[in-house]
Amino acid sequence: MDRNRSDRRGFLKQTAALAGVAAGAGWAVRSQSAHAQHVHGEPPRRGARYRVDHMTHYTPLQDYAGIITPAPLHFMQQHSSEFPEIDPQQHRLTIHGMVDRPLSFSMADLKQLPSVSRIHFLECHGNSSPAIHGSDDPNLGLPVQFIHGMTSCSEWSGVSLSVLLNEAGVHKGASWLVSEGGDAGKFTHTLPLAKAMEDVIVAYGQNGEPLRVEQGYPIRLVVPGWEAPFSVKYLRHIKVVDQPYMAWNESMNHSVSRPDLGGKARWYHFQFGPKSVITRPSAGLNMPGRGYVQITGLAWSGAGTVTKVEVSTDGGRSWKEAKRHAPVLPRAHTRFTFDWAWDGQEAVIQSRCTDDAGEVQPSLAELTKNWGMDAADWKKTPRPRAIHFNAIQPWKIARDGSISDVLFA
Amino acid sequence: MDRNRSDRRGFLKQTAALAGVAAGAGWAVRSQSAHAQHVHGEPPRRGARYRVDHMTHYTPLQDYAGIITPAPLHFMQQHSSEFPEIDPQQHRLTIHGMVDRPLSFSMADLKQLPSVSRIHFLECHGNSSPAIHGSDDPNLGLPVQFIHGMTSCSEWSGVSLSVLLNEAGVHKGASWLVSEGGDAGKFTHTLPLAKAMEDVIVAYGQNGEPLRVEQGYPIRLVVPGWEAPFSVKYLRHIKVVDQPYMAWNESMNHSVSRPDLGGKARWYHFQFGPKSVITRPSAGLNMPGRGYVQITGLAWSGAGTVTKVEVSTDGGRSWKEAKRHAPVLPRAHTRFTFDWAWDGQEAVIQSRCTDDAGEVQPSLAELTKNWGMDAADWKKTPRPRAIHFNAIQPWKIARDGSISDVLFA
Numbered sequence: 001m002d003r004n005r006s007d008r009r010g011f012l013k014q015t016a017a018l019a020g021v022a023a024g025a026g027w028a029v030r031s032q033s034a035h036a037q038h039v040h041g042e043p044p045r046r047g048a049r050y051r052v053d054h055m056t057h058y059t060p061l062q063d064y065a066g067i068i069t070p071a072p073l074h075f076m077q078q079h080s081s082e083f084p085e086i087d088p089q090q091h092r093l094t095i096h097g098m099v100d101r102p103l104s105f106s107m108a109d110l111k112q113l114p115s116v117s118r119i120h121f122l123e124c125h126g127n128s129s130p131a132i133h134g135s136d137d138p139n140l141g142l143p144v145q146f147i148h149g150m151t152s153c154s155e156w157s158g159v160s161l162s163v164l165l166n167e168a169g170v171h172k173g174a175s176w177l178v179s180e181g182g183d184a185g186k187f188t189h190t191l192p193l194a195k196a197m198e199d200v201i202v203a204y205g206q207n208g209e210p211l212r213v214e215q216g217y218p219i220r221l222v223v224p225g226w227e228a229p230f231s232v233k234y235l236r237h238i239k240v241v242d243q244p245y246m247a248w249n250e251s252m253n254h255s256v257s258r259p260d261l262g263g264k265a266r267w268y269h270f271q272f273g274p275k276s277v278i279t280r281p282s283a284g285l286n287m288p289g290r291g292y293v294q295i296t297g298l299a300w301s302g303a304g305t306v307t308k309v310e311v312s313t314d315g316g317r318s319w320k321e322a323k324r325h326a327p328v329l330p331r332a333h334t335r336f337t338f339d340w341a342w343d344g345q346e347a348v349i350q351s352r353c354t355d356d357a358g359e360v361q362p363s364l365a366e367l368t369k370n371w372g373m374d375a376a377d378w379k380k381t382p383r384p385r386a387i388h389f390n391a392i393q394p395w396k397i398a399r400d401g402s403i404s405d406v407l408f409a
Numbered sequence: 410m411d412r413n414r415s416d417r418r419g420f421l422k423q424t425a426a427l428a429g430v431a432a433g434a435g436w437a438v439r440s441q442s443a444h445a446q447h448v449h450g451e452p453p454r455r456g457a458r459y460r461v462d463h464m465t466h467y468t469p470l471q472d473y474a475g476i477i478t479p480a481p482l483h484f485m486q487q488h489s490s491e492f493p494e495i496d497p498q499q500h501r502l503t504i505h506g507m508v509d510r511p512l513s514f515s516m517a518d519l520k521q522l523p524s525v526s527r528i529h530f531l532e533c534h535g536n537s538s539p540a541i542h543g544s545d546d547p548n549l550g551l552p553v554q555f556i557h558g559m560t561s562c563s564e565w566s567g568v569s570l571s572v573l574l575n576e577a578g579v580h581k582g583a584s585w586l587v588s589e590g591g592d593a594g595k596f597t598h599t600l601p602l603a604k605a606m607e608d609v610i611v612a613y614g615q616n617g618e619p620l621r622v623e624q625g626y627p628i629r630l631v632v633p634g635w636e637a638p639f640s641v642k643y644l645r646h647i648k649v650v651d652q653p654y655m656a657w658n659e660s661m662n663h664s665v666s667r668p669d670l671g672g673k674a675r676w677y678h679f680q681f682g683p684k685s686v687i688t689r690p691s692a693g694l695n696m697p698g699r700g701y702v703q704i705t706g707l708a709w710s711g712a713g714t715v716t717k718v719e720v721s722t723d724g725g726r727s728w729k730e731a732k733r734h735a736p737v738l739p740r741a742h743t744r745f746t747f748d749w750a751w752d753g754q755e756a757v758i759q760s761r762c763t764d765d766a767g768e769v770q771p772s773l774a775e776l777t778k779n780w781g782m783d784a785a786d787w788k789k790t791p792r793p794r795a796i797h798f799n800a801i802q803p804w805k806i807a808r809d810g811s812i813s814d815v816l817f818a
Binding site for chain 2 (some may be wrong): 064065066067068069070071073112113114115116117118119155156157158205207208209288292293294296325326327329335337339
C-alpha cells in the first residue's frame with residue numbers, strides 16, 4: 001500500500017519537514033468549553049405529548065487515525081430521556097404483519113442463524129448542519145468533532161434481515177417495514193422492503209464486542225449508507241406493511257420544508273451522497289509550524305465505494321488526488337492522506353469525494369444550486385433548512401497557524 | 410457480499426434449521442476453571458539472572474464475529490513482571506548505528522509524520538502448541554480460546570518504519586535491525602532490514618484508540634505476518650547493524666531444536682504459513698441441536714491474502730469451499746462461514762486455508778512429514794518441539810452434542 005514511498009521520501013527531503021519535526025511541535029486544540037452545552041445545533045425540543053431530550057455524543061474525528069471508530073467513541077443521538085434496561089434473556093424480536101409465519105426470535109435464536117460481519121459507517125442526517133457553520137463565536141462548532149462528528153464507522157456483526165424476512169415469508173404486495181425499538185419512547189422508523197432485502201443487518205455486535213447500551217443493546221438495525229434514524233436501536237418489532245407509514249419521528253423531526261418544492265415538505269431521506277472532510281489540519285487546531293504536514297481525513301458515500309478523493313490547498317483553484325488507504329469498502333469510511341508543505345502563508349484547504357456511482361461531492365454553491373435554494377435559506381431558523389448536508393468543507397489557515405471554518409464566510 | 414443468499418435460503422428450508430432455532434437452544438461452554446492457572450502451555454521459567462513471569466491473555470475466539478479483535482481482548486504475552494509506566498511526554502524513539510543521521514523522535518514528532526493505518530493479525534509463535542492438544546484432562550485447552558487464542562487482529566495506526574529509516578539514512582551494507590523496548594526486561598528482538606523497509610509500522614494506535622499499556626503504550630512495532638516477538642512493545646531504540654544478532658529472548662526462548670537438522674537448533678522464525686480454525690462449533694462448546702448450524706472461523710497467512718478456505722464435515726474425506734467475508738486483506742484475519750446441517754451423528758469438522766502464495770494449510774500428518782519429524786516428536790517435553798504450528802484442526806462432535814479436540818487423538 002506504500003507504492004509512493006520513494007516519491008514521498010523525495011517530497012519530505014525537499015521540505016522543511018524534519019526540521020519542524022525535530023522541534024517537536026504538535027497539534028494544539030483550542031478551548032472546548034463552549035461545547036459543554038452544545039447539543040446538536042438546536043435547542044432541546046419539548047412537545048406537548050412527548051418529552052424528548054437529545055442526548056448527544058460526537059466522535060472526535062480529529063483525534064484518531066484509520067477507519068474503525070472505537071465503540072465508546074461512536075456518535076450517539078439518544079431520543080429518549082434515559083437508556084432502556086433490557087434483559088437479553090427476555091428480549092425478543094417479532095416479525096409480523098404481511099407475512100406467512102409471524103416469528104419471534106430470542107437473542108439465542110438470532111445468534112444461531114447465519115452471521116454476517118461488515119464494516120459500515122453510520123451518520124446522523126443532521127451531521128455537518130449549516131446552522132453550526134459561520135457562527136460569530138470563534139469556538140462554536142470546533143474542533144471538527146462538533147461539526148462533522150455525527151458519523152462513525154464500525155464492524156457490525158449480526159444476521160441479515162433478509163434471512164429473517166425470508167423465513168417469515170413476506171406477502172406479495174408488501175413494500176415497507178415499520179420497525180420499533182424497546183426504548184421508553186418506542187422509537188419507530190420505516191424502511192422500504194427492497195432495502196431491507198439488500199444489505200440490512202440485525203446487529204448484535206460492534207467491533208467484536210456485544211453492542212453497547214447507547215448503541216442499542218442487545219440488537220439494532222444497521223441500514224448501510226442511509227441516514228442513521230433508519231438503524232433503529234433496541235429493536236423489538238418489525239411489521240411488514242404495504243405503504244409508507246409516517247412514524248412520529250419521521251413526520252415531526254425528520255421532515256424538511258423545501259423551497260424547491262413550493263413550500264412542501266420532504267418526508268423521506270434515504271441515501272447519503274458522497275462526502276469527505278479533512279480531519280487534520282482542521283478548524284480549532286493550530287498548525288505545528290511551516291513545512292511538511294500530512295493532510296488526513298475521511299471520505300464516504302451512501303451509494304457505495306469511494307473511488308477518488310481530491311485535495312485542494314489553494315482555495316479550490318487546483319485539485320490533486322489524495323491517497324486512499326486500504327481497505328476501501330462500500331458504505332464505509334475511507335481514510336485518505338495527502339502530503340503537503342505549508343509555506344507559512346494564508347491558505348484554504350479542502351477535500352472532494354467521488355463515489356462509484358460517479359457522483360462528486362458538491363461545493364456549497366453547487367449544492368445551493370442543485371437544491372434550488374438561495375444562499376440565505378441555509379441559515380434560516382429555527383431548524384436547519386438542510387439535512388444530508390454534504391458540501392465541501394474548506395478550512396482556512398491563517399499566518400499565525402490558527403485554523404478556522406470558512407464554509408459560510 | 411451475500412450473493413449466495415438465495416442458495417442459503419433454499420438450504421435453510423431443506424434442513425430442520427428454524428425448528429431448532431425456535432427452540433432457542435444455544436451454545437454452552439464447559440467449565441473454564443481449569444484455565445485459571447493455565448499459562449501458555451509451559452510452566453513459568455525463572456533463570457538465574459532474569460525473573461520472567463509470563464503474563465498471558467488469550468483472545469476469546471469462540472465469542473466474537475467479524476475480524477476486529479476488541480483492543481482489551483487482544484492476546485498478550487508479557488515478558489516482564491510488570492507493565493512499564495512510560496510518560497509519553499518523555500518517551501523517545503532513537504534510531505542509531507549504521508545511519509548517516511542518528512535521530513531521536515518524541516511522540517509528537519512521530520504523530521506529525523505521514524500516518525498509515527492497516528488491519529493486520531498478530532500471532533504468538535507458540536500459538537496452537539502441540540503440548541496443548543490431546544491432553545488427558547478433558548477441559549485442558551478448552552474452549553478454542555486457550556488453544557488458538559494467541560492470535561488477534563487489529564487496525565494499527567502509526568508511521569511506516571521505512572520513513573524513519575530513510576530519514577536516518579541507512580548505510581550501504583546494513584542488513585539487520587536490533588529493536589529494544591522500554592520495559593523492565595528491555596525486551597530485544599532483531600529484524601531483517603528488508604522486512605523493515607517493506608511493511609513494518611511503528612504503531613501508536615490500535616482500533617482508533619491509543620495503544621493500551623499491555624500492547625506497548627506509547628509505541629510498538631507491528632511486523633505484519635511474522636511471529637509476534639518481532640513486534641517489540643514499548644519501542645525505545647532501533648540500532649541498524651550488519652549481521653543477525655541473537656537477542657537474549659531469541660536464543661533462550663525462541664530457538665527450537667529440530668531433528669531434521671541433525672539436532673541443531675533453528676534460531677530464526679519469520680513468516681507464518683497459511684492457517685485456519687473453526688471457532689464455532691469448537692471443542693468445549695456443545696451443539697445446540699440437530700439441524701442448521703453455521704460453521705464459522707478465522708483464516709490467515711503470513712504470506713499475504715487468504716484465497717480459499719475449505720471446510721470438511723466428514724473427517725477430511727471431502728472438502729467444500731467456505732464463504733470468505735469481506736474485507737479479505739493481506740496478513741489479516743479473514744472471517745469464513747459455511748452452512749451445515751448436523752444430522753445428530755458423530756462427525757469431525759475442520760477447515761483448510763490456501764493463501765495467495767499457493768500454499769495450503771497442512772494436515773498434522775503432512776506437517777510431520779514436511780518437517781522431517783516423527784509423530785512422537787510433537788509431544789516431547791519440556792518444550793513443545795514446534796512453533797509456527799499450523800496443522801489443520803479437527804473438532805469431533807459426539808452424538809450427545811459435546812465437542813472435543815482430536816488433533817492428537
